[in-house]
Amino acid sequence: MSTITEAKHSLPTGTWNVDPVHSQIGFAVEYVVGTFRGSFSPLDAKLEVGEDGTTKLVGSVPVAGVRVQDENLSAHLQSPEFFDAERTPDISFSATEVRRSGDEIAIAGDLTIKGTTHPIEANGTITDPADDPYGGVRFGLKLETTIDRTQFGLNWNNPLPNGKPSLANDVKLAAELYLVKE
Amino acid sequence: MKVLGISGSLRGGSHNTKLLRAAAEFLPPYVEFELWDGLKAVPPYDEDDDIDPAPAAVAHLRAAIAGADAVLFATPEYNSSIPGQLKNALDWASRPIATNVLRNKPVVVVGASAGAFGAVWAQGELRKVLTAIGARVVDAEVAVGHADERFSDDGALADEDLRDQLRETVDMLVEETHLRVAAAA
Numbered sequence: 581m582s583t584i585t586e587a588k589h590s591l592p593t594g595t596w597n598v599d600p601v602h603s604q605i606g607f608a609v610e611y612v613v614g615t616f617r618g619s620f621s622p623l624d625a626k627l628e629v630g631e632d633g634t635t636k637l638v639g640s641v642p643v644a645g646v647r648v649q650d651e652n653l654s655a656h657l658q659s660p661e662f663f664d665a666e667r668t669p670d671i672s673f674s675a676t677e678v679r680r681s682g683d684e685i686a687i688a689g690d691l692t693i694k695g696t697t698h699p700i701e702a703n704g705t706i707t708d709p710a711d712d713p714y715g716g717v718r719f720g721l722k723l724e725t726t727i728d729r730t731q732f733g734l735n736w737n738n739p740l741p742n743g744k745p746s747l748a749n750d751v752k753l754a755a756e757l758y759l760v761k762e
Numbered sequence: 763m764k765v766l767g768i769s770g771s772l773r774g775g776s777h778n779t780k781l782l783r784a785a786a787e788f789l790p791p792y793v794e795f796e797l798w799d800g801l802k803a804v805p806p807y808d809e810d811d812d813i814d815p816a817p818a819a820v821a822h823l824r825a826a827i828a829g830a831d832a833v834l835f836a837t838p839e840y841n842s843s844i845p846g847q848l849k850n851a852l853d854w855a856s857r858p859i860a861t862n863v864l865r866n867k868p869v870v871v872v873g874a875s876a877g878a879f880g881a882v883w884a885q886g887e888l889r890k891v892l893t894a895i896g897a898r899v900v901d902a903e904v905a906v907g908h909a910d911e912r913f914s915d916d917g918a919l920a921d922e923d924l925r926d927q928l929r930e931t932v933d934m935l936v937e938e939t940h941l942r943v944a945a946a947a
Contacts, residue, residue, distance in 0.1 A: 667945070
């Protein structure tokens, strides 16, 4: 006797809002001799999944919400030569396609940074909805992708004594989303 | 709208100060222009002195920049770079780094020199410094070479091409400043 479990291919129906306290977008980029990490928060995102499976996912995060370990570095990241928070205050994402197979998920969409939009695809995992301790229902999404920051006009660099750039162009993004049913 | 002019040259007959005055002529009539004359009084940067209250000349500089919507810089070139006194003043203005008065401020750099090249290397260095400080550096350049021959007795910029370049550069600065003022409104 065998048990056949059919992999789930759709997302839980309903309207789901991001829990901004526990969600964030992390970034990691090679810098000089190691990996420099930081995050953006608070995240604003909404997922709408219809009974027919139609899925809409949009999200954004303020550039001013960049979290690094030094206020001067934070100010540099927000300056015109980097993210230019004054002119382009938000980083935003809008999904164009969501594919699920069991607990694995892939989301394609348009990412806008510094006013420039490029298509990206992020891969990760999804949990089943669960009752939370606050009387609500939530599920989790973890997504990762790698982008070339120079595609978005983030061209800052500082050469090392050997002439090579100190900051890599590839940046790993890792989204951690807690989605709470409306 | 108010634009502050900062000349990197201290001498009375400075070509760069003349260049600032010539640039100010191209500002729209609704723009107030102030030529900052406190550069010589700014003391050498010393972190021990970078306390509250700031030295009077430094407080004056910071207040002048904070009170302006944009800053127009004109720099001579000393040994392929910007004059020490100008760099020193900017080092003062850049503190505290995260909240300094030049952060997001639209600025533009022009320059004059007695030699052929019109302080292009100094202008490049000044743009680099201003970018690092966090200013919004307008992507324009006006290089007035052979400056001894470029100004008439009344201080006007005599070369028509240079006048056009200067007008376009001032227009770009005003446009950037409008964008910022509109966004803040």
